[in-house]
Amino acid sequence: MQVLCMASSGDRVDIVCPACGQKYAVYYSRQLTAECESALAAVHAALLGHHEKDQTAAAHPSGAFNVPEWKGPAHMSGAALLSGAPIHRLADNAAEERLAS
Numbered sequence: 001m002q003v004l005c006m007a008s009s010g011d012r013v014d015i016v017c018p019a020c021g022q023k024y025a026v027y028y029s030r031q032l033t034a035e036c037e038s039a040l041a042a043v044h045a046a047l048l049g050h051h052e053k054d055q056t057a058a059a060h061p062s063g064a065f066n067v068p069e070w071k072g073p074a075h076m077s078g079a080a081l082l083s084g085a086p087i088h089r090l091a092d093n094a095a096e097e098r099l100a101s
């Protein structure tokens with residue numbers, strides 16, 4: 001199952017990075033409790049993986065990312081489209097990143 005992780009400022013927090021304390025809301029492409037639990041474990045591992053070289057919150061992708069990794073825009077992933085995630089925010093972030101680069 002694919003999940004979408006969005007950095008959270010506190011309105012919804014599903015998982016906290018054990019290394020830096022960054023908060024994330026997690027959106028699932030499906031809502032099966034057993035799969036959600038294993039997906040959260042995968043997110044936990046991915047968060048730790050981001051910190052291989054950098055122990056600060058800057059190690060994480062800005063905005064959103066998918067687990068398992070997805071090469072396309074985060075707001076176009078299956079998890080983003082199927083989970084009811086606030087993808088308008090992701091699209092806005094993507095547009096801002098394009099303007100900034």
Ligand SMILES: [Zn+2]
Pocket residue numbers: 017018019020021022047051056057059060
């Ligand atoms: Zn972290």
